Amino acid sequence: MSDFSASESQLQYRRIARAIRFLREHADRQPPLREVAAEVGLSEYHFQRLFSRWAGVSPKRFLQYLTKERARAALRESRSLLDAAFEAGLSGPSRLHDLMISCEAMTPGQIKAQGAGLEIGYGWGASPFGMALIAWTPHGVCHLGFHDEQELRFEDELTREWPEAGLRRDEAQAARLAGQIFAARPQPGTLHLVLRGTNFQIKVWEALLRVGSGELISYSRLATLAGSPGASRAVGSALAVNRIGYLIPCHRVIRETGEPGQYRWGSERKLVIQGWEAAQREAAQSHSDLR
Template identity: 60%
Template sequence: MSADETASRHYAIVARAIAFIRSHAGGQPSLEEIAAAVHLSPAHLQRVFAAWAGISPKRFLQYLTKEYARQQLADSANLLDVTLDAGLGSPSRLHELMVSCEAMTPGEIKAAARGIDIGHGIAPTPFGDALVAWTARGVCHFAFGTGDEASLLAELRSLWPAATLQRDDAQAQRWMERIFPAVPTRGRVHLVLRGTNFQVKVWEALIRIEPGRILSYGQLARELGMPRAPRAVGSALAANTIGYLIPCHRVIRERGEVGDYRWGSARKLAMLGREAARHGERASASPAPTGAA
């Protein structure tokens, strides 16, 4: 079993654990109770979390509390400006994935990508199997599986009805290895964005957000110079079809709730927890009580 397949299998366990914790938040479930809910021994669950997130289950769950989320939001003043000043090569990152992007022209959008060849394939990731699609210019679609494979492919076809689609799972696997390297390394991924000017502006701002950091819909709207438009910002996030690389999972509600996510709220929590574990230790000198977000 490859490293990606192992991470994907471990994610399935983590997702079930998160779902159990969220549904039993008031009871502050113990490691033994969580392990029993996912049909593992406590020691086995401990090993899975350590392999997948790099920390213990208890520490991982501390990153999923509302208390931790609210503290992070309080620390996020002028976050976009700070991140932009630091540049995308911030030395605090363990994985120097440099994401750049370009928007399709109105003419290209109107033509619905007529004449464009789009490669696509499904491969494992640390957050479950995902469909990635690309053109000669870069990644144009990234969607996590939430049902059967047919629905993933149908969505891709509906978004690019005039394009020529070519299945290539081997190339998709290579894309995943660039996006989720087993060993932290420098890499670059270029995105091809299709959306309105406003949507593209929101997505470009999100790309500048450093892993391990979060902000609210209102904070993002204010940073974009549109303080009265958090709902419009939320709509732009909902329209994003390039998951993870355009990190809409890093935007949560003002009061610390995780909020909705196109590919499932449990997956969003898993992403936030894993990123916090890998990048956010510097901001967690005072751990919050274990519990659910």
């Protein structure tokens, strides 16, 4: 993420999202690169450069990550990986994948207090998927949401969630956290999350942390991992109230059919994140194979 400044984040994400939408809408005729570039107001050269810088792959290759066939194949792959991990006794997320996060749940008393006596820092940070509103307590990150505009109404969301807390805006710290969260090479164990939810919701979120970057999982499979087989609808509800986007990766949950399903910050952004992670994963695997 360090390649993109906060001032560039919104514009480059809008162009990328618009290009991907155009490519998907006209996939049957596979429009040439110059046509896609014109759609987003760039020359063919500058669009190719922007996209490759953002994703590390060509637009055509990126589009292949977003097909239903690829999604269904990813579901099968992740099921095999998770089954193998559990058979080997690797039940903790930090042992399943090179995650950069740990987490703790708030107590019922802390939730009831609604942030009384707590200072929460917040600010806007650049990400590959637009501007992110990030908030944190002394114990860790408690909110991460993607927004298309830096409007006060999104900051009001923090006030609704933590009505008794003291809110302190700190753009410098938000930028540092964004750089850490969206780093090209995340370091394990460097971020801590504060989870606020019911016991069931927390079980779902913790189970989701076992799904690695670039992998996909179905709602029903996630319900099983959370210890509640058959609770797919309740799992969907738990994902809908997730306040820590990307780090608790609800964007990796899709329908069995390969359809992306809903996403708190827009189904189009969900697809963009899935494709970006798939590209990053493939690049990492290629780098590893060359060693």
